[in-house]
Amino acid sequence: MTPQPQAQPGRGRRAGRRAGQSGTREAILAAARAQFADRGYDGATIRAIAAAAGVDPALVHHFHGSKEQLFTAAMRLPVVPSEVLMAALAPGGRDPGTSLGEHLVRTVLGVWESEEVRGPFLGLLRSAVTSEQAAAMLREFLTEAILGPVARAAGLAQAAAADPGQASVEFRAAIAASQMVGLALTRYVLALGPVAAATPDELAAAIGPTLERYLTGDVRAAAAGG
């Protein structure tokens, strides 16, 4: 895992050296994009991406950190989703008067309202809707890098595990994702009148209680039928 000495970031060195590093960075990102597209998020490996870019795997970690961080950079997402979500879910991460659900909706909308973040995110969604391969990549990324951490976040797992008649944390995180993906689609893609016109605060007030219940409230493991 030790980066090769010649790959250390070279602030203050001459321009030619910096251009070379920037070229290597870009070559890694291009290889990552191709690998994620071909093999999905789960199937792509740092080792294979490094081989395709002609560099040592340690250099990939050195430049781009974790697999999620590499994916985020390759897809040109300006933020790492799990970092934003973990900060929002952390104890003490919100005002005392705000529910977890409302805070989550407001946090995610705060990110999406920026055109430079929304563009790449909607690009991923567009690809997923039109290509089965891209759908698999986004599904795996959502599951591993977003839903997993959300489901394991402090407090949620205990709340769900306390009653075996209640739904699993994975199901809870997934239906919360269904509401947020639907919000993105109706607000930014379909531009459905009242959802597109509402302020983030109005949406947080309306949709926050839904996420609150999905993640921490009463969601039965199975319907009673009929």
Added chain:
Amino acid sequence: MTPQPQAQPGRGRRAGRRAGQSGTREAILAAARAQFADRGYDGATIRAIAAAAGVDPALVHHFHGSKEQLFTAAMRLPVVPSEVLMAALAPGGRDPGTSLGEHLVRTVLGVWESEEVRGPFLGLLRSAVTSEQAAAMLREFLTEAILGPVARAAGLAQAAAADPGQASVEFRAAIAASQMVGLALTRYVLALGPVAAATPDELAAAIGPTLERYLTGDVRAAAAGG
């Protein structure tokens, strides 16, 4: 509005005559698809569709009914969405022990679980996600043919109007749509594990209370801030 005499359905007439009628029907549907795509759902008119197909507007009504019914046929949707929703929302349209929200989710899933219905619906969604023009068409169709009738359905309007601090029926219907569109996307397109694996009953139990609250419960007109 009287259909032209020669256009009456001709059961029992000879095959050549039936083929001619079937050709006219298809010509109208092709003209409708082109008009809806070019001008959107609101901008397309029965008159312009009839002119493009070279028939009298009365014949379009005679063969295909309302504008929504014509759109439904042109997009090859095997059901008319507002008819399904109105039946589900009608007083007495559900078991006494089932909430309106749960009944709605189960009804919509009952339609979507059929591959022949889901295919054209997902086709509309795919087009909308990749083309601004198709997005406008789907937005207008959703607003006029689905959200309007749902918002006006018996009981919902009164419940919302009783308290001026509560959200409008249009906003309620639109956020309900955001949840259902997100459910379709995560279950059928992304195939997100727990949402794809759940039974319609499990999803109705989990998501029904959300629709119940969105349509008839406490949804504030604006957030208190913070």
